[in-house]
Amino acid sequence: MTRKRYTQAINEALHEEMARDPKTILFGEDVALAVFGDTRGLLAAFGPERVRNTPICEATIAGMAVGAAAAGYRVIVHMLFSNFIYTGFDAIANQMAKLRLMTGGQIDLPITVLAVYGGGASQAAQHSDSNHPVLMNLGGVDVLVPATPADAKGMLKTAIRNNRPSFFLQASGLGAINGDVPDGEHLQPLGRAAVVREGRHVSLISVGSMIRATQNAAKQLEKNGIDAEILDVRSLIPLDEDAIVASVVRTGRAVVVDEARDSCSAASQIAAVIADKGFSALRAPVKRVTVDNMSMPYAPNAEAAVFPNADDIVRAASSICQPESVQA
Known part of the structure; x- marks a missing residue:
């Protein structure tokens, strides 16, 4: 390496x-x-x-x-x-x-x-x-x-x-x-998601650029007694639906984090896959953390208000991981 x-x-x-x-x-x-x-x-x-x-x-x-x-x-x-x-x-x-x-x-x-x-x-x-x-x-x-x-x-x-x-x-x-x-020839097959962090209480499903915010959110959640699993989708087409569903089966909860605008986002498609193929495993509604349906502002403070961050992810995950439920 x-x-x-x-x-x-x-x-x-x-x-x-x-x-x-x-x-x-x-x-x-x-x-x-x-x-x-x-x-x-x-x-x-x-x-x-x-x-x-x-x-x-x-x-x-x-x-x-x-x-x-x-x-x-x-x-x-x-x-x-x-x-x-x-x-x-x-x-x-x-x-x-x-x-x-x-x-x-x-x-x-x-x-x-x-x-x-x-x-x-x-x-x-x-x-x-x-x-x-x-x-x-x-x-x-x-x-x-x-x-x-x-x-x-x-x-x-x-x-x-x-x-x-x-x-x-x-x-x-x-x-x-x-x-x-990895040193030498390194080819990564497409359509295979990666479990970045194992967890028991909620699956944080990260799309591309959102990996750092998701990792920071998992650290904050851990301090609050919530053990988050992180799944990096890696590719959207092809999409590793089996890995997504398997993660939700392990945790029972999902937050999908995507930098795209909310309407028709990748997060929406992933949430639909979970509802279709993993519904029986869900203990709470699927949450999405995305960008509002607007263009990205230029001013740094305005952009920061729109751009998904770790606090947004923590709030979404905490809303479906009440203390009594994660201990169950």
Whole structure:
């Protein structure tokens, strides 16, 4: 194991996969400058034929990705901020997500789209969306939300090698976190959630960027006699429904923590899965901790009031874990 930053682990995965397959190419907004550090050094290592800056035109970028993948390349696209996915959505929703079906499986589209998502850094409304629910609804792409450096590296390498389009969403608040990353070849299968902390009284089901707030909440809950289990979903499409239900069966209670807006959030889908497949195990209603149905404010104090935090999670968990019930 080696300690690495989240962004460093992503950069290492990109270097390894481009070195592994000469048909793997990277293009996008400011990939040469490497604004976030995740594409640093790739232009120098692999040259302008395989690493290219693009104009700020996401409709063109998304269309290029579909065309290049259909022509036999393994494509990595950097959209910079996830909000920019919206302006490339025609090619994403009508081509990238559908062409394999519409060609009867004749076309594979090995495309991995990288984008930084979420609030917490005062980047204003047009740079702070957590738009994974929109992508989850397309029905033809994988949606990945790794929360640790090890998962970031392992899941990115797996996504790049897949012949299915994937959206690899990097939480803006996790770029500098450190964690152990396995040495050598490291591939993380998609669709497998991870139990980060075992517990008896309530399952805190964390989506992507919310892992730190969830871990802090579990520490606070422990002081109040509530033993919280933490489940990191890792990916939303595919979603590890078995692990989610198994956790709720162990604890009898669930709080789903998701940075997306509340309406039609990933938290809503996960809550529906629990109600459908784990209802008999529930001792209390499923609670969701999400963002209000509004755009993320720019002012730090206003953003902090909207952004989910450990106190929000503690309140939600405490509301379904009364002292007499957790002792039962």
